């Protein structure tokens with residue numbers, strides 16, 4: 001078995017995609033979870049891109065040990081300086097320098113000739129090497145680059161000190177057979193390749209990212225780049241959970257292994273989805289609700305006799321706990337804490353107090369509190385600090401009346417009340433909130449409602465996304481009452497918008 005390295009770029013390539021932005025606290029939570037998951041490298045951000053990225057990289061570098069922490073940098077000295085500075089506290093820092101090598105990128109994006117790109121690589125990789133021992137070089141759009149030129153650039157990067165060279169399929173254009181061939185070609189034509197690690201970084205535009213990544217690994221790559229849930233630009237990056245389970249379940253065919261603790265996969269997936277305010281499609285491999293469920297009678301019959309008839313892996317392998325022992329109104333704090341711990345959450349005392357209060361509120365409205373409800377409660381803390389909180393609201397709505405909402409918010413102990421009419425009760429509530437807070441300019445571009453568990457008394461989760469001039473903001477609200485969940489989600493988003501505006 002060949003041990004390959006897992007390079008996670010959820011916090012860089014994933015986070016930079018629309019609707020996936022995270023605040024510092026959330027990035028730290030994800031990094032801590034990635035460490036538990038056992039990835040080898042965490043790409044924590046792109047230091048030169050913003051202060052937020054620099055701060056997050058620095059915080060992760062200081063706190064998350066036992067794993068390589070990496071920052072992206074363009075082939076520009078000031079980017080490399082920013083990366084090196086942000087990584088100062090890292091136990092194992094890595095600078096990841098990239099530049100495009102395809103004709104189309106060089107001509108229309110970089111406006112550079114081949115010679116200019118080549119000398120930028122020589123200069124910048126050598127410069128990065130003076131700042132950090134571990135330097136990765138990526139040839140952006142490698143799969144559409146001229147092969148001879150690509151190998152020339154990669155050879156120059158190795159000569160200048162790169163210890164990992166990455167072959168990205170930036171636009172998700174390659175096929176698995178082409179990826180195999182390209183990695184073999186690089187392995188045969190890059191000078192000094194035997195002393196460095198070859199990496200693959202595949203995007204999912206044609207739905208081939210995982211297949212291409214596995215082909216690259218089988219062809220000799222020693223590192224694979226991926227994101228939790230496959231989040232990333234456009235159709236996303238290769239999904240970590242699919243690559244890792246592919247290696248685990250079909251290690252016999254691929255002769256590969258990695259250091260990921262697969263029992264942490266489900267929790268990592270839920271954490272990332274919870275933060276970005278999305279849900280796994282039901283049929284998503286590994287982490288979707290239906291990934292392990294069997295509906296057809298003939299399948300159920302087979303599984304009851306022997307699970308292996310229709311299951312190639314067990315839910316427990318990825319940390320899905322189907323025990324689902326429900327808690328209820330009479331469950332005490334001890335049982336609540338015990339169940340949270342069993343689900344992998346270990347809140348501190350203050351956090352536990354808050355969760356328990358929420359649990360009690362929910363138990364008054366809902367008979368059985370399931371593991372899904374508990375996970376929803378326990379993932380709420382990442383949503384940022386609250387300046388305004390909801391005190392009370394009243395809505396009036398009907399098909400023949402004008403929807404109206406009276407709302408009272410609290411900030412620093414003061415109560416603020418206002419009333420508004422709207423196109424519906426949610427719109428009226430949001431207008432009333434706007435009248436009280438007068439938030440910075442934004443556009444509400446996404447509103448989604450999702451039921452956390454089954455049944456008519458299910459906990460509803462509302463996610464709203466606001467577009468602002470500095471990127472998007474996600475707000476989330478939980479309640480058995482969907483109007484309340486909608487209001488909580490909007491207040492949460494507006495609080496985060498205020499927080500971001502103050503930071504800036």
Ligand code: KIV
Nearest residue numbers: 098138140141168170
């Ligand atoms: O897709 C890509 O080419 C990248 C590089 C910066 C590695 O994300």
Ligand code: ZN
Nearest residue numbers: 013170201203
């Ligand atoms: Zn990418």
